[in-house]
Amino acid sequence: MAGKIDDYIAKLERTRVWRSVFRSGTGSSTLHRALAIQQNVFLHLFSTKVRRRMLGFKATWYLGTLTLGTFLILVITGILLMLYYRPAVPQAYADVKDLQFVVSSGLFLRNLHRWAAHTMVLLAFAHLFRVFYRGAYRPPREFNWVIGIVLLMVTLLLSYTGYLLPWDQLAYWAITVGSNISATVPVIGEKVRFLMLGGHQVNANALLRFYVLHCVILPLAAVLFIAVHFWRIRKDGGLYVRQSEPIREPAKEDESAVLEKV
Amino acid sequence: MTEPKDFIAGIGSDIKKSQKRVLFVTRRTSAQVRVFDEERVQTYPEALFRAALAIELLTIALVLISLFFNAPLEGLADPTNTPNPAKAPWYFLGLQEMLHYFPPVVAGVLIPMVLVVALVVIPYFNVNIEADGLFLKNRHRRLNIFYAGAIGLSLFLWFFHVYVALIPTLVIAAIMLVAAFSSPTSSQPLRRYLAAKPVSWWVMTWFLLELIVLTVVGTFFRGPGWSWVLPWRS
Numbered sequence: 001m002a003g004k005i006d007d008y009i010a011k012l013e014r015t016r017v018w019r020s021v022f023r024s025g026t027g028s029s030t031l032h033r034a035l036a037i038q039q040n041v042f043l044h045l046f047s048t049k050v051r052r053r054m055l056g057f058k059a060t061w062y063l064g065t066l067t068l069g070t071f072l073i074l075v076i077t078g079i080l081l082m083l084y085y086r087p088a089v090p091q092a093y094a095d096v097k098d099l100q101f102v103v104s105s106g107l108f109l110r111n112l113h114r115w116a117a118h119t120m121v122l123l124a125f126a127h128l129f130r131v132f133y134r135g136a137y138r139p140p141r142e143f144n145w146v147i148g149i150v151l152l153m154v155t156l157l158l159s160y161t162g163y164l165l166p167w168d169q170l171a172y173w174a175i176t177v178g179s180n181i182s183a184t185v186p187v188i189g190e191k192v193r194f195l196m197l198g199g200h201q202v203n204a205n206a207l208l209r210f211y212v213l214h215c216v217i218l219p220l221a222a223v224l225f226i227a228v229h230f231w232r233i234r235k236d237g238g239l240y241v242r243q244s245e246p247i248r249e250p251a252k253e254d255e256s257a258v259l260e261k262v
Numbered sequence: 263m264t265e266p267k268d269f270i271a272g273i274g275s276d277i278k279k280s281q282k283r284v285l286f287v288t289r290r291t292s293a294q295v296r297v298f299d300e301e302r303v304q305t306y307p308e309a310l311f312r313a314a315l316a317i318e319l320l321t322i323a324l325v326l327i328s329l330f331f332n333a334p335l336e337g338l339a340d341p342t343n344t345p346n347p348a349k350a351p352w353y354f355l356g357l358q359e360m361l362h363y364f365p366p367v368v369a370g371v372l373i374p375m376v377l378v379v380a381l382v383v384i385p386y387f388n389v390n391i392e393a394d395g396l397f398l399k400n401r402h403r404r405l406n407i408f409y410a411g412a413i414g415l416s417l418f419l420w421f422f423h424v425y426v427a428l429i430p431t432l433v434i435a436a437i438m439l440v441a442a443f444s445s446p447t448s449s450q451p452l453r454r455y456l457a458a459k460p461v462s463w464w465v466m467t468w469f470l471l472e473l474i475v476l477t478v479v480g481t482f483f484r485g486p487g488w489s490w491v492l493p494w495r496s
């Protein structure tokens with residue numbers, strides 16, 4: 001059975017239509033695998049080869065990768081949540097209640113979105129500190145560090161705008177605390193708050209504005225800057241290497257040591 | 263009779279195993295090239311599969327958490343009923359703690375702006391690139407600056423009763439004092455380690471400690487009127 005399916009997939013991959021879409025073709029040669037990266041508009045953000053020692057856990061703790069993971073989960077669960085949610089007062093609250101108690105798996109969906117959101121903020125901070133302690137902000141990576149800060153801001157704003165959407169007491173007052181602070185900026189404060197909320201206090205206009213920011217503008221900004229972030233890693237010569245770190249993997253050395261003994 | 267075809271269809275395949283760098287050396291410059299020939303692996307599948315695996319494990323963990331713990335949902339928003347305390351999301355609670363001591367312009371606008379600017383400029387200062395141990399060069403001057411800074415900041419925090427931020431500051435200052443009187447060739451590993459740490463390391467570590475302490479205090483130990491509470495006694 002499994003063999004049959006494999007045959008079928010192999011056949012499919014040889015068809016002209018498939019080859020027109022995935023120009024690299026299939027196969028496990030170095031060339032094919034390089035083309036798999038190079039001929040794909042998204043994967044092309046990465047280089048075709050990376051240093052082996054950068055794959056270990058030590059250099060990055062995989063924190064950037066995991067931040068991306070939370071973002072992907074949030075996009076998927078977020079789109080599904082949008083199907084059940086209306087950004088209006090008082091429908092918003094009722095819709096979230098329905099998600100909790102009526103929609104199948106609605107509770108799970110909302111939980112996953114919420115916990116992934118908290119995790120993303122945590123991971124973005126952790127990634128920042130990991131990059132710092134590794135010293136990976138050094139030239140030529142300084143601008144990617146700055147892009148990282150922009151991503152951190154976008155992440156915080158995404159989380160903050162999402163916080164209002166359930167329109168419960170928790171949401172309402174957290175955003176009220178925040179918007180009151182922005183009103184204290186000298187001269188422009190009141191205007192900034194008015195622009196942010198579409199009024200002098202948190203109301204239905206604010207909910208709609210936060211919704212548009214949360215579901216359209218900020219995710220687009222995040223995607224854009226993540227793309228630039230990844231592109232810069234490639235252009236800056238891959239992940240940061242410390243001169244002091246061994247070029248050969250210790251495991252490899254063990255292997256050759258064993259061979260010598262034999 | 264058919265015309266000879268005027269096009270070629272297909273994919274060129276002259277891609278080399280790994281890229282080579284070409285360097286032009288102009289006259290009057292002496293080139294010094296250090297070659298590192300290190301092992302490279304292919305992004306696909308080696309790196310991408312590892313990334314996918316990491317993300318899958320994370321997803322499993324988050325799914326499990328979501329199955330067992332429910333996201334909070336309180337009553338309908340009510341502008342006439344202010345909860346006490348009204349808390350911002352956890353990642354802003356450090357700032358909200360500051361709001362308790364300083365006017366909103368300082369705590370909510372000035373401090374975050376200074377933080378962002380401070381983070382952005384890190385890679386643009388040579389001290390942070392060279393990253394020599396703080397007290398190794400210009401020792402006398404740097405010690406004086408450190409004393410002035412640490413005492414000044416501590417007095418400032420003490421004056422405004424910001425004890426929550428004062429304690430981490432004193433902890434870091436004490437460790438810095440140990441570093442100041444340790445040599446990078448010391449026989450104790452910890453002192454060697456501390457002596458080699460640059461100024462950015464100290465500032466960032468202080469920031470990290472403050473961030474953790476203030477966020478934990480704001481999340482768990484603050485109750486009505488922003489007074490101290492014990493989370494296990496509510």
Ligand code: HEM
Nearest residue numbers: 060062063064065067068128136145148149151152239240
């Ligand atoms: C949405 C947020 C972010 C995402 C999705 C992200 C993603 C990534 C990924 C996947 C990497 C590759 C290494 C790794 O897996 O850790 C990376 C590297 C890097 N990130 Fe981020 N990042 C984010 C935020 C940040 C922040 C807040 C900073 C710091 C201010 C930052 C600075 C850097 C730098 C400098 C590198 C290169 C590290 C090296 O060369 O070792 N990024 N990022």
